[in-house]
Amino acid sequence: MGNEKSFWGKFKTFSIYAGPSTFAFLTVMIIPFIYGVYLTFTSWDGLSEIHKFIGFENYIAVFKDTEFWTSLGFTGWYVLATVIITNAIAFLLAYVLTTGMKGQNIYRAGFFTPNLIGGIILGFIWKFVFSNILVYIGENFNLPFFETSWLADPKKAFWTLVIVAVWQYSGYMMIIYVAGFMNVPKDILEAASIDGANGFKKMKSIILPMMIPSFTVCLFLSLQRGFMAYEVNLALTGGGPYKTTELISMHVYNKAFLSQQYGVGQAEALILFIIVATITLIQVSITKKMEVEA
């Protein structure tokens, strides 16, 4: 083998180890991405065989598309609600399920299960719950809160989306937090107990700082999933009532395929990508800085 220092030598070593994955990454991620960026400058309708180069017209159309910005704002609230509630519940569950209580493994598996159900099916199940079961209960037990379908009211429909997302993801995040709890060194906790630290003090000064890596991962995942949510949105509310619960992914998809303005839809997708990338990068860099060594 010999010459590891020459360019070809390095190239060969690289190709052997990382070649296949680099190739796959290039062909299924990078090249389509570049082609997608190119399409934002054309007037393609998604189906025809010709497309004209039209410069920045699509981007101008995006800035004029008020629905896009409304939908983005709505998505912002959705992400805020899901990230906070999902992580709070996941953390609490993880805390309870690492105290050594009876049957904690069964509980862990139970809370994780919703994550294994696909988004579309999940959406239909919950649609049935919100528009049939809850309404039935409301009518028969005189609970005005449930008497009308939550999916028919814009504000309540927002919360149905949040509830389902939290239910789906908190089990997954819980597993990550459980791993975080188990990685907190026992000797430090013991030392703290000997020094007279109470539960709250231990949580604040030892457990939380030691678990920052878990927070980094969980916040990143829940942020990214919140912005990219689509299937549950489609199956549960379908963007309704009257487009008030249309999350950004659904808006982009509808722009491209329903309104048949592929270029504009693609430009919106690119803007969305930039926004999500910026937010998650900032989040990761902040939480990374907060990490401490034991």
Added chain:
Amino acid sequence: MKRRKILSLIITVVLATSLLAGCGTKAKTDDTKAAIATDKAVKITMLNTKGEILTQLEAAAKVFTTENPNITVEIIPVAAGVSPFQKISTMYAAGNAPTLAMLDPNDIPKVADKFADLSAEKWVKDASAGTLDAGSVNGKVMSFPLAIEGYGLIYNKVVLDKAKVDPSTIKTTKDLEAAFAKVQATGVAPMVLSPMDWSLGAHFLTTLYMDQSKEVGSPEKFIGELKAGKVDLSTNTVFNGLMTTFDVLKANNLDKKSPLAGVYEKAAEHLGKGEAGFWFMGNWAWPDIKKFDTANGQYGFIPVPISNNADDYGNSQIYAGSSKFIGVDTKNNDANQQAAGKKFLEWLVYSESGQDTLVNKCSLVPAFSNIKLEIKDPLGKSINQYLTDKRAIPTIATLPGDHWAQVGASMQKYLDGKSDKKALATDIQNYWKNIK
């Protein structure tokens, strides 16, 4: 030596991938090879965008295969809420278009360059007058009309009899209101108004364009004026009349407590069980009503009145037209598959089992005059009656793809009481102004 090895390796990889890439877009369109090998097994696919006849079509595909053993037909369904255009564009993007694509009329011009010219097919001559128009581009027949569909207010005869209401006397908004009051007096909800955006946007509101004037081409003219921003809907008589009727429907709605919570299946149940007297829907709803039928099949249509003058255009007419068109793809399907696809269409029109599928199994009103089977479902029969009486206004086929969703959402907002007539008028005007 080693360099050359790597180089040859890279070239091999590149070649192999270009081969793979080639698979995606195999378009064997050259008709010179059309020496159709009938003894060879052909598998064709059909995109079905009419969810309510999915099982019937799947059964028909099996019957077709027993009669034509070389051809197997696979029916591809489309998920609820996905428009036919969405589905077909993703299928084309994947290089995996179906042999037969069932689409809405307004999709046909956009995909026509990918479809086979069907002008020479046998069924073209037997098609009823006007049924091919929306599926033709530049005078060439590019697609097959699957069915004529119509819509209006469906009534349950048993409920109306009990309330002593004769549906044929309802000719004005006032008549309708009086009929509703009589039904209400018998303790039955007069009306169920389904809140789906496609029903409100694509069916109810489009009557606004069609009722403007008797003249041929007036809907298109009116839409042209809307696009140019020349129409003020708030002073338009048809718009005001139509929305006054809508208010009557709204006030007598079974679901008025939570008007957006209603679902299609439930509404069919309400009408079938006689829990409501009327339902604004079309004849495609028969299979769903039939499941709950308590009126022994006595249903029919009445027009949606738009004024208090019985002679006004639109007060005695319902709306009907070819609603689904099937095109034959030439890009992702070879000559054999195309021929098999055409054969399937011909089979639907001329074979006994094909006609049975259309009329009896799927309860469609066929667009072909050679089919003499008696339409058994009451709604299809009612539509057919309006057609023979020349009391059917042809539906518009040229609305933009997102019209039903956008305008439907504005209508839902109005139905929910979150906007008024003025805001609705502005919404509709703005929608059209932004269409290029």
